[in-house]
Amino acid sequence: MKYCAHCGAEINDEAVVCVKCGCSTTKTDLPVVNKVNTLDVPSAGWAVLSFFFTWLGAIMFLVWRKSSPQKANSCAQGLAIATIVSAVFSTIVSIVWFFVFATYFDDIFSYFL
């Protein structure tokens, strides 16, 4: 058994017309509108923005995850590159500071010794 889409009456599965309201039981939905988001293209601009403003990239990634997956992907790429670059950069800075302080402490030690 199925139910009439118009009046909700129980009708035969084979029925083409509802016996209660007389409406057609065939799907009367409008043709499915092409829901492909034509604006959803990979965006280098958003990747760059996400690189410099990771908070913005993270927000836009969450906003676009469903509606514009390509744009969300661009944001994710920008975030990923920013993460890698900041990791490499902080490692380099740590190494540089290590040598700066090593030299500095060397001077202190030679002062006392």
Ligand SMILES: [Zn+2]
């Ligand atoms: Zn009906």
